[in-house]
Every structure is written in structure tokens, then in C-alpha cells.
Amino acid sequence: MRWCALLPVLCALLASNPLLAQTLRFAPLPMQDPETVVREVKPMLEYLEERLGVTFTIDYNTSYSEILHNFAAGELDLAYLGPLPYVELRDQFPAVSPLVVFREPDGEAKYTCSVVMFADDRQPLRELAGQALALTQPLSTCGYLATESLLRHAGVSLEQARYRYLGRHDEVALAVVRGEFRAGGLKTTIARHYTHLGLVQISETEPLPAFALVANTTTVPPELRTRLTEALVAVQPRDNPEDARLVRAWGESLRHGAQAVEDADYEPVRRLRRGVQIPVPVPRPRQGGG
């Protein structure tokens, strides 16, 4: 029938019509200061806005638990999450679905976590018992989970040390440099940003699935999810000079391309989590200067 033939055209029109443009609520990773988040995430979002005809609002959250809560409440559509938060979110809210994982600078869609120290304060991990130790967040992959795993390998446990959650990875790094903590656990790539301040890596985990863009399947329709995935996977900065120019303003963790991901890819994380009970700390007021 004739109107059936017109259906794709109508759909295309509806999809590209700015008046019908959908506003997507995006939660960046709470592990960086807001300025950095804006600076790094905003260009990518603008790319997607232009490409897909949608608009974004950034819902800046200070903790993973807050993101998970908002996601479950249907107040968020998309989030940039590390593997552990995703797994945790998935356990609580099965409607979450990973779209893409962002590649690391080495091109791999995986990353590692490290335990770092200031060069002046360097000491073996096993000696950390009783020492102050900085962690990011309970649900951060490189937080309790990875750090505990690495300490266990050295023969100690976090429970033996005086650990504190500082929230953000960079905060962990700088707090260690400032000498406020003897060691800290954080994402390796972030730790490397502070090498010029004398921060050194003591131990590193096996590669884990990289940070992902996850979608709330209850609020984001499958077609849009597909298009989001396609738009991000299509950016190939390594192979395409034009894409390389495009991503120059994107954040460090986003600019190396992305690949499609499935929930099954998170099995290593689930394995890492097994046997580790992440204690939930008593919430405390947010630190200034974050």
C-alpha cells in the first residue's frame, strides 16, 4: 500500500525534526572535577547532538550510588560508567544496557587500575598495613575492588589499612602527592597524568573492560540506542584523519574511539568481584575543591 511505502520517509522526517528532538539526560563519571568533565565530555555530546538531532543535558553527580539511584528512578538516560558501576547497576536495574566502550590510548577497549605512591614515600605494598590509603569510591572499579585485589596479592588487605574514599581519581592522585595518604588506588591512565608530580605506580591489575556509555532502555528507544552506538563506533580517529581532528577536543578517555559492547564482556569484572565484599561507607559531606 502506498502509505506503507511512505513510512520510512515519515520516520526519517520525525527523527530529524528538531521540534521532536529528544533531550537526553547524561551523567558523566563523577571521578573528575566538573570543569574537566565539561571540557572533555561536552565536545563529544555536541558531536552526537549534531549527528543524531538530539540534545543533551549534563546531570553532574558526585557519586556512583547517586547515578545508580537516578538511573533506576528513570531520571537519567545515559551514563558514562566504569565496569564495576555498570555491573552493580545492572544487578540492581536490569534495564540498563551498555552501548559502547571507549578505547584507551593504546587502542584497546580495556584499562587497568593501579596502586600509586609519591616517590619520596615509596614502600612495599605489604607494608601498607596501618597506613593511610586513598580510594576513589566504593563502586569505582579501581576503588576498593581493584585496590583490595592488588593488596591481597601483596598479602595485606584494605581492612588492615586506614583507607578513605576521596571520590575522584585525580583527588586520589593529588592527595597522595600532597602526602595526605601513603598510597592510593586509581585508574592507571589517570595516575599517569601526575607522574610529573612524582607519583609512581606500585602495582597494576589485569585489563578490565573499559569505560562504557550505558543507556536506560526504559527511556531511550532501541532505535536511538542503535544510532548512538553507530555514531560513536563510526568515529575512527586512528584510521580517519578527519575523525582525528574531530576528537581533538574530546576528553582523554573518549578520544581514542569506541567499540560496541555487550553485557557478557563484563564477566572479568564480575569474576573480580567474587569473593570481595565492598563495604559501604557512611556517607560524608563532599570535599571542597572537587
Added chain:
Amino acid sequence: MKIDRRLVLFAFLLTEALVVLFMYGDWRDKLAMHYERQGIALDTAYRAAVNSFGLASQAYFSEAVARPEILRLFRHGQQAEDERERALARGRLYRRLWPTYERLRDGGLRQLHFHSARGESYLRFFSPEYYGDDLLATQPLVRHVHATRKAMSGFDTGRSLSGFRYLYPLVEGDEFLGSVEMSIPFRHIQKAMQRLDESQEYQLILRREAVENKVPPGFLALYESSCLHPDYLLEDTGLQLPDSPIPPSDQARTIGDQLANRPEVRAIMDRGERQVFSADLAGATWSVTLLPIADPAGEVAAYVLAYAPDPLAQVLQRDFVTATLAASLLLGAILVLLCRVLSSREALRAERAYQQAITDTMGEGLYAQDREGRLTFINPTGRQLLGYEPQEALGECAHALFHRHAANEYTPPSDCPIQHRVNAGQAYEGEEVFKRNDGHLIPVELASRPLYQEGLLVGSVTLFRDISERKRAEERLQLAASVFTSAHEGIMITDPEGHLLMVNEAFTRITGYSQDEVAGHNPNLLSSGRHDRAFYRLLWEQLRTEGYWRGELWNRRKNGELYLQLSTISAVRDEAGNLLHFVGLFADITEMKEHQEKLDFLAHYDALTELPNRVLLLDRLNQAMKLADREQRWVGVLYVDLDEFKGINETYGREVGDQMLLALAKRLAEIRRAGDTVSRLSGDEFAVVFVSLKTESECLQLAQRVLQALSRPVRIGNLLLETTASVGITYYPQGEEVDADQLLRQADQAMYQAKLVGKSRYHVFDAAGDRQLRDQHESLGRLERALARGEFVLYYQPKVNLRTGEVVGAEALLRWQHPERGVLAPGAFLDDLLGQPLEVELSRWVMSQALAQMETWRRKGVELAVSVNVPAQHLQQLDFIHQVQGLLQRYPELPRNSLELEILESSALDNLAHVTDVIKRCAALGVDFSLDDFGTGYSSLSYLKRIPVRILKIDRTFVRDMLEDPSDLALLEAIVQLAHVFQRQLIAEGMETPAQGERLLMLGCDVVQGYGIARPMPAEALPTWLEQWRERRVVNSG
């Protein structure tokens, strides 16, 4: 002077405009000063805020940064050879100064940033992960500090947020290690300013260019375009970043939207100037102060905006409006007042003009005097009456100037009756005489009144009018009255009903009735009874319709005597046409009438016979002619003259003659029928007019009775006298129009004929003969005029010898160039000339003209004899030979025999002896004669022998018929032979064909003239003809 209201209105509007302009200027000046203060206040607040942070940063720098161990660490961090060492030193520096940085942050400082000596970022306490970027390229302030190694501060945009930066060089000993920077985000400056003045709201807008050059792409989305200027941006109004300035309030945004529509805002910002603008917000006035903020390079990088309610501006505006309104009201009030004054002046002026117009328009003269009698005012009529120019007489004493009391004799001013009266406060009225400026005296009627002003006698006002006309009218009336009284004609005046009102003395003298006797009576008192009722009816009818009757009336005097009066009665009506009076004017013409009748009789009748005289006869004849025309009858006019009556008078005396005439007149009167007239014309001449004749014979019978009546003897006393009469008769009507005089003349002429024929008879006038005679007279008159006007010309016909071809001469032929009928041959007019003196005159003219023409030709080399025809009358004049001689003497150059005279046979025979003598004497003068038309007259051989003509001209009829008529030919032959016998030359006239020429040659007649040779031609054509003839002759002979 009349002030134009439009001028006042214009002045008002101008003043109003100036006042409003002044008020406005004052308001704007105050506002500008107010804004200037606001601008200065904002500038001061901004500087105070910035300086306070500057002091703090200076303190921090001195206390915490500019310490030896810090400098050492900084130097080591830059200069250590090992990367790890350098990193360690940087980390240690970070660790060492962290507490200080935290304190700084508490004080509002955002960044503590070490710059290496090479100008690269060494350590950022805020975002320490970023380092190593080249600051000299992007931060002018760093460049400047590194160049001068002196502390410096300034506003600048940054990678994320803009703010004020304080830079200090770091020097250890002489070694320049780099610099350290402390920066405050605008948010803190904003707060500091807010603390200084809580009533203001401060905002910062950044120059787009300065932002876009420094901010990473991701950050640009945080900026919002300023509504004030598209080149300016607002920082992070969504408060995405922690140190972002406080975003604009709704009020500030609303005001901003208002200012966005004002182009001057953008213009001010383009010029980078400080300015204050006002805006209305919910009924309140707000001010917006724009303070430009320069970057270290001196370029405007941002604007600090201060929003605050501005009650003072509102007060100033209110003051302006109030003052303007008050001034306008005041001016309006002045305008109204002025208009009222003007209206009042206008009304006063109009009133004066009205009064002036009244005095100007007055028909009377008006003047005013002061108490001394000096003129203070004269209206135009007064000036005109007195003949003065405006202003001329003012100030003069009226009495001295134009009062002429007492018949122009001098009166001292103290005796001026007018002045005397009015100075006493009394009015004066009367007639006076005024003297005009040109000296003429005019009678005036005047009224003078004392003039009081505010109760005081200040002079007098006098009204006067020229009464010359009235005076003249009175004089005319007086004259009329005297005319009425002393007129020679009787005058009576009645009322409309015809009752006598007044009669004059002449009336009394003519009729014998006095005024008292006739007053109230009808004029029929005088009626004589000689006129019937119809007469009076007509008289009254004409009076009614035409208002006038004139005629003669027989009336009766008081003494019963009849008299004839010539009366003129006129109806006198008023302007509306109502009948007022009848005026009768009459003269006694009784005697005049009798005298006139006597004269009339003498004028029309013969005193002796009492028969109508010639005058009356002609009158009667005229009437008879009219009657005849109407009745289609004849009138017969008899002119009677007694034959030999003169002898009776001479023999028996005039008395007997008169008695005889009386008796004969009586007899004539007896023959007279009704309507006929018998008249004595003079002496023994009578005329009788018979009217209503049916035939001419009827008249002849009556004529016969007249002859008989007059031939009968008359007894006078003892004498029995006898006479006869000759009677001329003529009739009316005739073939042409005639009048009475002509008829009488015709009858007279016929009577003369009767006398000639033998008397005692009648003769009837020959009307046809008379007409012919008159025609001949007219024709002669025309010919005389033609001669006088030079209408006669001569044509010339050549005479040729056929045998030799020689042109022997030409005959001059008379032609009349008639102005209407063209060229006429003599046959058309010669008959009228025949026997008339004009014939001789014309003949003389022909001879003279022919001679003159021969002289003309001769001078041109043409010698030709010319013959002219001479009529018998001319030839027979006794002095003919002298005339010819005289003419020839005028042209002595002409050869002999040039002139030839042609005469008719008949003319020669009338007086043969004289003619023969003339011919001979002419021959002696060299003038030959030819006998024209030979053969048609008597042509008696004996005559031919006696008439000594040299040439015979054979008449054209012989030549014409000779070829057809043998008898003519025979006659011609005989003539030729005869000529030979008598030795006369021959010329044949009328040769028209070559055959005729040949036969004439054969006959022996060589010389011919006629159409066969040439037609008569004008004199000027003859030389050409001669030329052609000679050429032809040469050709023929050749």
C-alpha cells in the same frame, strides 16, 4: 499698530521651545553628571575590589612563596637533570605550598600557578595535571612579567574562567627562575563589589574574541551571548563550573533586553567607552553602568555592568517634567494674557476705526476745535468741502482760516458768533459762509456744540454742510416764480381734477379774468364753444396718455371776445408717477393767425386773378400725379400763353391788360372740372392741370375748349379785345419717371413749338424726340470726357504700292479706348459728333496727334507719310489753313508731303470755293488732299475737275465686289481711266485678297490699302510691321 496673532503664537511657540530646550538640556546635564558619578563609582568599586585582592595576593606572595626553600625547589624542579628528580621537586613544591594554596582559596583565590623561566606552565595548583604549555604565547601578562621581571596585574580571560591575575617574578639572587601567578575569578570580584554596594548587581560580559581564542572548544558551550552586544558573552550562566560568576537576575535580564533595542548601547561598547544608561522596570528607573575592562594589552576584553535602581534619575526626570510643565503653564498664561490684551487692543482699534469710518463716511463736514478755536480734527468731507489736505489745517484757527461772517468782511476772532456761543457752553446753529482754500466762498449750514471731556469744556465740535446746491435751488425757485409772474404767455396751474389753482398776470391780461375770479374754477370757463366734445375728449386723452398736449384753442375772453390761443398743457407728476398738476401755457395768437393766413394766400395764389400760383400748381400737380397712379388715369398739363398779349398792355395800358387777364382767367376757371387746377404762372402765362383723364384725346378736347374760350372777344368797358393762345400739352404718366417740374417744362417746351409752328394752336410734347436729344447730349458729354481723359488713340493702316512693294504711307484711323466697351471704331460714335463743335476739336486733335507720331517715328528713323480724315465742318472753318500751318510749324523737321488730308466728296461740295482755296493753300504748305470714298458721292466730273485733290481713294465697295460684279469692275476701270485723265493718283481701299491685288494691278491701280496688306495697328506696332514687310518683300523679290 496691528500685531499679527500668528506672530504672537510663533513667539510663544519659540519661547516654549527654548524653555523646553533649556529644561531638557539642564536635565540631561544633571543626568550626565549623575551618570558620570555612577560610572566613577563603579570604576572605584571595581578597582577597590581588585586592589583588595591585589594586597592579599601580595601578602601571600611575600609570606608563602617568596621564600628560599620554595625558590630552591622551584629551581631544582626546572634544572635537575633527572626527570624523576624534576618530577619529585615539582611534587614536593606542590606538597609544600598546598596548605598555602588552601588558605588562598579560602580568600577567594582560584589559581596558584608557577611559570618556568622559559615561560611554560610549571605547576598549576588548580588542575595540576596540565603543565608544560607555552604561556608566553597565550598570556600577555606572563610575557610582560618575564620581560620586565616586575610584578604586574591585570584582567584576563582564562582557559576556563576569566578573572584578575596578579603576577610576581621569582628571582633567586640574580637568577630569574620564572614567575608565579595568583588569580581571582570574577565571581569573587563580583562578591567584593557587592559587599561595597549592595544596591548594585554586577555582571561581567566578555569580549567574544578574547574568549574564543583561549577557551577549549568544550567550554564554549558554557557561554551565552550578551543581549547588549553580539560580540560579548556571559560566562557559564548555567553555573556548570564552581567559580562561575553569579548569573544575571531576572531584572538584569529584563533591563538588558530593553537596552538591546538601543543602538547607542552597542555603539558605546564598540568604542569601548564607559557609559550609563537608564531603563524602566516596573515603573522604576534603573541605571545600567557599563565599565570597560582592558586586558594587559590595553584592549577592551570585558565590560563590568552594574544594575541598580536609580531613584535620582527618576527625580531628575520628574523635576524636568514638572519644571517644563510649570514653565509651559506660565507661558500659556502669558499667552492668554497677551491674547486678551491684543483682543482688547484690537477691539479698541476696531472701535476707533469704526468711529473713524463714520466720520470719514459722513456726508457732512465735521471739525473740532480747542478752546482757543484751533482746529484739532477735520473729517475727510470737511477737508474736501474746505479744500485742505490732511493735516494742512490742523492747529490753525478755524475762524481766521475759513469763517467768513458778515459777507466776507473781516470779523475779529473775539466777535466770531460761533466761538462766542460754544465757549459760553451753548450750541450754535445757523447758516454761515466759509471760505475754501482756493478762495471760493461756500454757504454752509452748521451746528456747533461745546465739547466736554470728563466734565471740562475742552473746545467745540462743529458739523457743517455745503448748502450751495440748496441755495441755487432756492434761487431757481425764485427765478421760476418771477418767470411765472412776468411771463408774456398766460400760465395756469390746476390740481389733478382740473381746478384752477394759480394763474399769472399774462393770463389775466389775455383772458380778462383775475386770479381770484378763476381760482377753483375749471378752465372750461374760457370755453368758446367752437370746439366740439370730440376735440376736448382727444385733448384729455392725449394728456392722460402722453402727459402733453399742444395745439390751438379758440377761447372766449371775459368780455365775450373770441381769441385763438396756442396752448401747451403738461401733466406734472411726482417721482412715483402720481399726477400733481396740469400746467397750461398759452399765447394769444389771434393776430398772428390772421397774418399767417394772409401770407399763406399770397404764397399760393396769384394776387390778381386769385388763381393758384406756380407753387400751388406744382403742389396740386404732384397730388394729381399720385391720384393718377392710384386710379390708372392720365393727367394732362397745359401750358397756356396768350399770343401777342404784350401788345394789349402796350396799347391799352396795364389796367386793361389786367382786366383782360381777369376775364380770361375766369373763362379758364369755368372749363375747370372737379379736381382740375387752373393757375396763373406769370404775366400772360397760365397752366391747367386736368385730372382723371381716360384718354389723351379727352385732354385734347379740353385743350380745344381752352383755345376756344380764350379766343372769344372780351369786352372791357367800350373795348372789345381779342386774343389767341398757344398751348403746349404733356401727359402723365410717361415712359420714364418725371416730376411735376419736368412736366411743366415739357408743356412749356410744347407751347413754344406751338408758337413756332404758328400760334393759336396746341402742340403735344414729343417725349421720344426729347429723349433722343438728351441721348445725343449725353453721348457728346461722354466723348468730351474721353477726349479730355485721353481715351482716343490713332491706329495706322499702311498704304502699299503693289507694283514696287513700297510702303507709301499710312492712314491714321481714330479709335476710342472705351473704359468699359474696349476699343471702339469711329462708326460707334461718329454719328453723335456729326455737326457738333466737338467734331472739329477731335479733328484738330487727330491732326496734331498724327504729326506728333510722325515726329516720333522720324526720330527712330521711320519716315512715313500719314493721311488723316478731315470732316467737312472742320474743313469749312475759315481759319482751317492757319490751324494746319500752326500744327506744321510745331514739327519743322518733318519733310513736306508728310501730312495728307482726306476729305469726303460731300464735304467738298458744301462750300466748293472755300474748299478749293483751302486745298490750294495747303498744297503750298506741302499738304496734299485725297478724296475719300471716291465713287460713292456725286462724283460729277465737273466737280472732280474743280476740286484740286491729288489723290482719289476708291471706295472699298468697288474693290470688294469687282471680282464678282462686272458692273463694279467696269466702274472701277472707268474710275482708273478717269484718274489717269485728270492726272490724279489712285489708292484702292479695302483690298483683302491677293486676287483683288492682282486685278487692281492689272487695272493700273498700284497703290492699295486694306486687310490684305495689314489691319490698322497701334503706332508702336507699325515699325515692327514695316520691318517684317521689308523682309518679306526681299524674300519675295529674291
